Amino acid sequence: MSMEVRRTRIGALVVSLSALGAPACSGEARVAGTAGGGPVYALMSQVYTDDDRTVYIAATHSIDTGEVSLDGAHEFPSVANFEAIAGRLLVSSGDAPIITAYEIDDALDWHEGQTVSFAAFPLEDNANFFYQYLVDEHHMYMPFDGYKRIVWDPTELEIETVLEDTRLVPERNGMPIEAAGNRSGIRYPSRVMMPFFYHDEDWYEFAPVSPIAVYDPQTHEESKVIEAPCAGLAIASQDEQGNTYFSSWDYGPLLALYGLAPPPCVARITADHELDESFTSDLTQWTGGRFAINFRYIRDGWGLANVFHQERLGVDFTGGSIDATVQDQVWEEENWSVWRIDLANQEAHPFEAVDLPSFGWGLVEIDGRSILTVPYADSSRTKFYELDGSGNASELLDVVGDATWIRVR
Secondary structure (H helix, E strand, C coil), X not given: CCHHHHHHHHHHHHHHHCCCCCECCCCCCCCCCCCCCCCCEEEEEEEECCCCEEEEXXXXXXXXXXXXXXXXXXXXXXXXXXXXXXXXXXXECCCCCEEEEEEECCCCCEEEEEEEEXXXXXXXXXXXXXXXXXXXXXXXXXXXXXXEEEEEECCCCEEEEEECCCCCCCEECCEEEEECCCCCCCCCCCCEEEEEEEECCCCXXXXXXXXXXXXXXXXXXXXXXXXXXXXXXXXXXXXXXXXXXXXXXXCCCHHHHCCCCCCCCEEEECCCCCECCCCCECCCCCCCCXXXXXXXXXXXXXXXXXXXXXXXXCCCCCCCCCCHHHHHHCCCXXXXXXXXXXXXXXEEEECCCCCCCCCCCEEEEECCXXXXXXXXXXXXXXXXXXXXXXXXXXXXXXXXXXEEEEECC
């Protein structure tokens, strides 16, 4: 897989984890304590031009608005993404590794507050929330340099400590370890589980296993490492029983189609933080032999995944060499579709409730509701769907740019 293709895919997903208007607040702090008791939500949208992107964040009192006006939204250049903690919106923005806290009052006016800088650390992507894991309101993990992690306080906006203890193997077959990031934005109820993987510099070959580090929520030290027998694990989701499912995103089906590497698969970790060896699956027994990535558990025994339709390529995968054209076709959206994976009944079907064949869909949980975000192929707009327990999807919103919701307070 070429680096150009990878950049395109990651750019689309950063949005789904994560609307035009007034500039952001100035650097001068205002008096806090203006927030009341009503709910406040933030919609973030990335709008792309030929050579740049601009991010807009609009505040609302409800996600059932039918539409969102972007005329009063705050504008952030080159924003990474955002988080909501302790009733405030935290934004990592710009070219510096700085996170800024904002309060949004009942009139939806923004009040800029404290900042915290991570300039002392060699962060490859600034202070991007994409990589971070929330432990509680006073502890968050930011990985760097492979296995190292900064423990910082997202409420007080202070760096607490840096930890380097690990049982992780730093390199396998010449491939260095890399933190997979928190691509799904999961918030664990107790111990954080952080996936890692190994890949070459072209993101073409991956090690066949992915270690998952488990951290003690009190000491923040690494308590164990689970070796999951799947390559490139990066996406975590949990079911009602506390089982955690890990699936791949960057590791695709290409080499597996030619029989040159293991297929992408899903690993399940039990609530006791043990590998469920009876579960690990590539899902092909349910998808008619098609490989799947980006699996996420939704609710009530089912989830969604991106399924690759190799039959659309018309390629003989028994040949000895891989055509460069096929390497690109593997990541073209028209060769993928979203499927409903029914774990309870052990079957899978195309998810026809969504009419956009998007690879970069995302999922957010707000007020106990599962909201699917599906960007158009050109990332010009995003559709929001609400999923019910039966797997039905009802459209909530259609907005400009690649967008997502978050509840601020």
